[in-house]
Amino acid sequence: MQDVASGGLRTIIIGAGMAGLLAAIRLKQRGESDFVIYEKGTSVGGTWRENTYPGIACDTPAHSYSYSFALNPEWSAFYAPGEEIRGYFERMTDRYDLAAHIRFNTEIAACEWRDGQWHVTTKAGDIDQAQVLVAATGVLHHPHIPDIAGLADFERPWFHSARWDHSVPVDGKRIGVIGNGSTGVQIVSALARRAARLVHFQRSPQWIMPAIDKTYTNEEKLDFRTDPAAIENVRNGPETQARRNRFTSAIIDAESTELAEIEDIVARNLEDSVRDPALREKLRPNYRAACKRLVFSSRYYDAVQQPAVYVETGAIERIEPTGVRMKDGTFHELDVLALATGFKVDQFVRPMTVRGVGGLDLEDLWAEGPRAHYAVTVPGFPNLCLLNGPTGPVGNFSLIDIAEKQWGYFDQLLDQVRAGRCQGIAPRIEALERYEVARDEAAGRTVFASGCTSWYLNEKGVPQVWPWSYGHFIECMAAPRLEDFELVGAG
Incomplete structure (x- = not known):
């Protein structure tokens, strides 16, 4: 000692x-x-070891989700996928012995x-x-497993998003996703074009903040490698500072002009992105933006407009051996059920x-x-x-x-x-x-x-x-x- x-x-x-x-x-x-x-x-790796579900990514910019003393010029995208983040922590373990x-x-x-x-x-x-x-x-x-009647009776594969079973095929399957926080949104966005049918069970809609859907080019990575100021600009440059200040001002004062600006952004995102008026109203929250943790996505609104995707806003009555029964009697037959129900x-x-x-x-x-x-x-x-x-x-x-x-x-x-x-x-x-x-x-x-x-x-x-x-x-x-x-x- x-x-x-x-x-x-x-x-x-x-x-x-x-x-x-x-x-x-x-x-x-x-x-x-x-x-x-x-x-x-x-x-x-912590949460990045536990969570490997399809579409997993960090909703904090990758260059900001890095140790300040160990910046990473090799991030593939503005928002890094989970596998890359886990790899980063594995490299840090090796680098610092x-x-x-x-x-x-x-x-x-x-x-x-x-x-x-x-x-x-x-x-x-x-x-x-x-x-x-x-x-x-x-x-x-x-993991939070919701108390839904009959869940244990479901005869087909089901799992929490943090315990994703990759041995279970999803392509061409009928998939149910319960929960629509960041995790549910990411899963639906990833599987919308892979499933034969995907039902997104939505207890309450989410305001969606448009995300920067950017993949870094080799030239940009070279710039990050040779010029530390390029990374610093992503981490703390004027645009980043403006977004950070707008958000922090918005959350601490519900009457602030910054919150009004965020509400305008997310409302326009919904209006401009969803063509069908009925679906648009399904997806419109009845609470103020940022009251729940903001969900960042550039793909979700497109995903839910795919022919195979159905947004279910009704209340679940129970889980049956082959699917989900709603309180209005509707039955959704499923091959796979994923619980994106948080922690x-x-x-x-x-x-x-x-x-x-x-x-x-x-x-x-x-x-x-x-x-x-x-x-x-x-x-x-x-x-x-x-x-x-x-x-x-x-x-x-x-x-x-x-x-x-x-x-x-x-x-x-x-x-x-x-x-x-x-x-x-x-x-x-x-x-x-x-x-x-x-x-x-x-x-x-x-x-x-x-x-x-x-x-x-x-x-x-x-x-x-x-x-x-x-x-x-x-x-x-x-x-x-x-x-x-x-x-x-x-x-």
Whole structure:
């Protein structure tokens, strides 16, 4: 174990997805090598390992969905397909020599702060210890299976989008897709011309923001390789800044001119793209744009106008052995059923048991819902970092950029431990309460609270997201307010 006085801390990282690899790389970059990554899967990549459904892509521009210190001039398109993104993280693992630090097929059962350290127990019963615990467990990894009567009785192949069975043929088949968030839209767009019939079961329509459907040429890739400014222009150039500022202004103020501009864009996209008036009305939401997470697509409206595609807006009565029965009696016979029904986004570190100072159970602190001080740290849980944790900026921003800034914030807190001033550092409960009061008040003014159902809302209907500007997030992450924290085990 490294000497704390000399700046070394042992760190346990849970998860080898984007955020877990980031934490490991940042530790290496500061000269620390005493860390381990526990990964429940068989390889790196997180959500990009789990999700391999047809049409999967990131709706954040590829050059923005890259580590700031490891830009990739070889992205094939403005929006990269999932396989490429997974390949990027595999290359990062190799580039930074992380494989030796990763324990695959190892799921964590419990974590407990005791005697100035985290004691971590795997499901196999093995125990490890470290001063620092990083929960890079992600949000989109516990599939949500809807409670639809008869689902278990379906005699033909069915699966969640995050468990896509590629052994099941889809060409020339009758396919049902339940769910029309980004995943459902991508699947329908990919299979519309491959299926004999495709039924898209739509609980509520989505506003579709037209996406940049651009494949990079060899000349453009050469430019990216030889001129870093070309990549920087995609990441943070004037057009990108304008889009980012428009969106962040729109979500934090439902009465803003920026939201009105977005509403005009998506409304014109619907009007100009869908020829049939009846279908157009099926696809028209009755809530404000961006109330749900915006869906970006250049292909969906074309896909649903293909002869083989039918948009079903009725309510499902039950699943029968050979298809789906609607409440109005309509029956859709299917060969394959795909559930694009999202994830249990309130899980975070669950189902792990996590106990802090004095045996405090995280479940007790989260009795009314997951919360963390500025989405990163938790009172009573010293040296615990939640990357992309509860109430973070999970809208249409780059989660890599968010995680990088969160890590920089947490790393500054650890300087108190590295300097020997304490064994651990955690936010004061009153600081979390102040943050939550201010956040709840601001969240009520966001477009997320303007009258729709979405996975952003908690049981009380309050959006559990960052309700302020992206610029304010950057300011908050630049330097922690040390007066908001308490030193545990200070000597």
